[in-house]
Amino acid sequence: MSANPITIFIDADACPVKDEVYKVAARHGLKTFVVANAFIHVPRDLLIERVVVSAGPDVADDWIVEKASDAAIVITADIPLAHRALKAGATVIGSTGKPFTESSIGMALATRNLMQDLRETGVVTGGPKPFGPRDRSAFLQALELAVVQMKRRINPAR
Secondary structure, eight states: OOOOOOEEEEEOTTOTTHHHHHHHHHHHTOEEEEEESSOOOOOSOTTEEEEEOOSSTTHHHHHHHHHOOTTEEEEOSOHHHHHHHHHTTOEEEOTTSOEEOTTTHHHHHHHHHHHHHHHHHTSOOOOSOOOOHHHHHHHHHHHHHHHHHHHHHHOTTO
16 A cells, blocks of 8 residues: 555546556556446556446546545546536646646636537537547646645655
């Protein structure tokens, strides 16, 4: 078991960067919870725990938010979950490496709601651009930076 108080929570159902999270978490010795409402393969590692929640809207989100704290990093592309995790004190990073912050979450929610309305009316029919190598690289950099900054904040004497 890790003595490091930092914990990572992955909103795993559609997360394209799980392997990258596992690498960074292993390098830093961080406990990682992979949360989904269906079975997802995870590496055999004592620091990685699969959490399968019951099916239903926001059940995985509720589980993550209940456990989130100021020593947690939440990985999600779900903007409402990002908002809730920020309110719980967590650091939140999207799968493209974009950090969600208190100052950016309002605009992200407004944009999400606008795009949802436009899709429902048929004005916009496409989704987000495909996930690519640049996104993967940006995510790795953002997660590494978040871990290092959190370690400094939690253990300033080190």
